Amino acid sequence: MKITSIHGYHLAFQLPEAVGNSTGFFDRRESFVLRLEGEGGISGWGEASAAQQAVSGYIRQKLAKLVLGRPAHETGRRYAEMTDGFGYDRQGTAMLAVSAVDMALHDAAAREQGVSIATMLGGALRERMLAYASGPFFKPDGDPYRDFEKDADALLERNFRAIKPRCGYTPEADGRMALALRRQLGWDRALMADINQGYTAAAALDSARHMQEAGLLWIEEPVRPDDIPGYRRMAEGSATAIAGGESLSTLAGFRDFLAAGCVSVLQPDLSICGGYTGFKKVAALAEAYGIPVMPHVFGTVVNLYSSLQMAATLKAYRGGGPLPYPFIECDATHNPLLELAGRVNPDADGCIAIPDGPGFGLTLTEEQLAPFVTEHWVERL
Ligand SMILES: [Mg+2]
Numbered sequence: 001m002k003i004t005s006i007h008g009y010h011l012a013f014q015l016p017e018a019v020g021n022s023t024g025f026f027d028r029r030e031s032f033v034l035r036l037e038g039e040g041g042i043s044g045w046g047e048a049s050a051a052q053q054a055v056s057g058y059i060r061q062k063l064a065k066l067v068l069g070r071p072a073h074e075t076g077r078r079y080a081e082m083t084d085g086f087g088y089d090r091q092g093t094a095m096l097a098v099s100a101v102d103m104a105l106h107d108a109a110a111r112e113q114g115v116s117i118a119t120m121l122g123g124a125l126r127e128r129m130l131a132y133a134s135g136p137f138f139k140p141d142g143d144p145y146r147d148f149e150k151d152a153d154a155l156l157e158r159n160f161r162a163i164k165p166r167c168g169y170t171p172e173a174d175g176r177m178a179l180a181l182r183r184q185l186g187w188d189r190a191l192m193a194d195i196n197q198g199y200t201a202a203a204a205l206d207s208a209r210h211m212q213e214a215g216l217l218w219i220e221e222p223v224r225p226d227d228i229p230g231y232r233r234m235a236e237g238s239a240t241a242i243a244g245g246e247s248l249s250t251l252a253g254f255r256d257f258l259a260a261g262c263v264s265v266l267q268p269d270l271s272i273c274g275g276y277t278g279f280k281k282v283a284a285l286a287e288a289y290g291i292p293v294m295p296h297v298f299g300t301v302v303n304l305y306s307s308l309q310m311a312a313t314l315k316a317y318r319g320g321g322p323l324p325y326p327f328i329e330c331d332a333t334h335n336p337l338l339e340l341a342g343r344v345n346p347d348a349d350g351c352i353a354i355p356d357g358p359g360f361g362l363t364l365t366e367e368q369l370a371p372f373v374t375e376h377w378v379e380r381l
Contacts, residue, residue, distance in 0.1 A: 007378050011030065013336055047306070050272075133160040220267070254273075
């Protein structure tokens with residue numbers, strides 16, 4: 001099946017109330033979703049995590065000519081051609097663009113074969129996995145942690161058995177928040193915390209000490225992703241496992257991160273690190289270091305279900321918490337683009353099923369996206 005057209009969709013929606021993390025607040029979300037259309041009407045979907053306009057420009061100028069008229073199943077060959085042409089832009093926009101195209105090629109190829117992407121990758125190792133709630137987020141105006149316990153109650157009602165609030169306001173406030181949530185959750189549920197890069201290494205270490213008694217499963221992105229010395233200070237000085245990697249895009253970036261001993265849990269994002277082809281390379285590298293890998297997900301239904309397909313094939317580790325890793329991240333903010341196929345509600349064990357239908361397992365149509373489209377472009381053969 002040859003690819004006959006490429007569709008880019010810029011999507012956006014307003015949040016009912018601003019939400020935030022240690023680096024700022026936002027009340028609008030934007031996403032970029034890609035659809036490759038092939039002979040016989042088969043579509044393949046992909047997503048890039050950020051920078052709609054830049055990603056669109058890169059795909060239209062550099063990648064479209066490598067993809068149009070070519071078979072969907074040649075995923076490895078396309079990846080090599082797309083990344084061989086990087087030149088000056090070896091990370092950032094270029095990798096975001098490659099990620100969306102590689103995801104969509106895999107989805108189209110699996111749909112052509114009538115199998116799930118996990119099956120095409122060699123087969124799922126599991127049928128379901130623990131979903132953790134990514135939230136609560138900072139509240140604007142005043143105490144950012146107010147109502148966290150109310151928010152956590154709503155997540156527990158939805159059966160989540162693992163919760164990852166945002167932190168990174170002050171080390172003392174972080175500690176109070178984490179201890180209060182631990183009291184609320186009890187000890188048979190997992191609690192993590194995400195600093196979202198906002199602290200200095202010294203502040204992050206102080207925060208880790210204040211949160212230590214809360215028994216966090218991990219502390220995420222304590223400092224900026226290229227601050228490898230800061231990560232090393234955290235990894236050496238914190239009694240709690242350190243997680244990160246969502247912002248890294250290249251295999252060389254992951255190599256430096258792992259070789260320096262920055263993290264105990266690695267979280268590549270399929271829509272940033274080169275799609276399935278890039279993710280598989282990162283997962284193999286991490287396995288050599290004995291580091292569990294689980295996908296970072298914070299986007300639309302495309303990235304969530306595509307990441308479930310990837311996660312289905314990842315090596316299991318017992319890292320603490322109610323079930324073995326990998327877990328799958330589930331955005332707990334208002335996100336209609338995540339709920340295009342219905343709301344994600346974990347089962348009684350806190351797990352969600354990995355769909356085994358063709359491609360990433362769901363049928364998605366242009367019509368479902370329509371209410372959120374701010375721009376749509378097409379490149380044709
Ligand atoms: Mg994070």
